[in-house]
Amino acid sequence: MKTFDIVILTDNRYLEDSETNTYKHNVFYEDFLVQEALKAENLKVTRLAWDDLNFNxxxxxxxxxxxxxxxxxxxxxxxxxxxxxxxxxRLLNSEKIIRWNIDKHYLLELKAKGIHVAKSFFIETGTQSTLTELHQQLNWQETVLKPCVSGAGRHTYRLTPHNIAEHEAIFTELIQQESMMLQPFQHNIVTQGEMSLIVFNGEYSHAVLKQAKAGDFRVQDDFGGSVIPYAPTETEIAFAINATKACPELPIYARVDIFTDNTNQLAVSELELIEPELWFRNDSKAAKILAKHISLCLK
Structure with a gap:
């Protein structure tokens, strides 16, 4: 017989609560909400670092x-x-969907299935072209450069005709190691923000609006971005749900990051299906909804 029904995965930095670090406390508290919701479904639950060497x-x-x-x-x-x-x-979400979601080439598959996504140009590992040559080829002026496998804004740069030359060296180094992507700079993300809609097993739960701090374009809190509760329109909810249905399989949890692009169309900037921040602390019902779906899928 299995010892546990489910293990909640974290990393070593967040195993313990913190009274002095708000960020760490929020991480611990949100996992606590999920753990309590799963226990309320009569599931045996524990929480471990994913690289725990002692757990079978x-x-x-x-x-x-x-x-x-x-x-x-x-x-x-x-x-x-x-x-x-x-x-x-069993993995929630599955290994198949995790590996699909790790690499942002998945945006091409969403686009092929009719989901409007952020316009993107993928630069494969080993490409010899310079950033200047790529921008001339694409006829793009302001762009954002980022790795295809990334998180928390790692190696994400805003490029303009005035600063592109100073990024050539880091690009030359990065492109020898990993694939990168260019996207036209989206002005509405700066002025309006980016919406994150949380969807559990195809069911909308709640949403937040992420906004960059003044003078920046990155909405992550790592760079001073802020988050407030958001009430999406029915159109936005349907758009987010349809994006999850275009995945290789329906994820049990998903964060669908959407925005109004430079052509004033709703677009997916990212699907977060691996370990997304889901802001359970913003909605008292959210952890319970996820727990109910997990309980059903384990039966």
């Missing part, structure tokens, strides 16, 4: 990826662990 992953029916926020900094190690753990237990 066969001792749980499933694992729930929540705050494994070091995975992209330890991607090779995480990838090997992911392959191993998928043979021992």
């Amino acid at each position: 992953w066969s001792d749980t029916k499933a694992v729930l990826f929540r705050t494994t926020w070091d995975y992209f900094d330890r991607f090779s190690e995480f990838s090997k662990w992911l392959a191993m753990v998928s043979t021992k237990t």
Whole structure:
């Protein structure tokens, strides 16, 4: 018999609560809300770091990826662990959807299925073209450069004709190691923000609006961005749900980041299906909705 029904996955930095660090406290508290909601569904639950060396992953029916926020900094190690753990237990979301979502080439698949996404140009590893040559080829002026596998704004740069030359060296270094992507700079994200809609198993739960601090374009709180509750329109909700239905399989949880693009159309900037921040603290029902869907899928 399995020891646990579900293990909530975090990383070592967030195993303990903090009375002095609000960020760490919020991470711990949100996982606590999920844990309590799962217990209310009569599930046996624990919370561990994903790289715990002492736990036998066969001792749980499933694992729930929540705050494994070091995975992209330890991607090779995480990838090997992911392959191993998928043979021992059930993954929520699945290994298939995690690997699909890790690399932002998935935007091309969403586009092929009729989901409007942020305009993107992918630059494959080893490309010899310079940033200046690529911008001339695309006829783009202001862009954002980012890795195809990333998180928390890692190596994300805003490029303009005035600063592109100073980014050539870092681009030359990065493109020898990993694929990158260019996207036209989206002015509405700066002025209006980016909406994050939370969808559990195809059911809308709640939403927030992320806004960059004055003078920046990155909405992540790592760079001073702010988050406020948001009431999306029915059109925005339907758009987000349809985006999750275009995935290789319906994710049990998803954060759909959307915005109004430069042509005033709703567009997906990202689908977060691995370990997204879901702001359970903003909505008292959200953790309970997720727990109910998990309970049903484990039966």
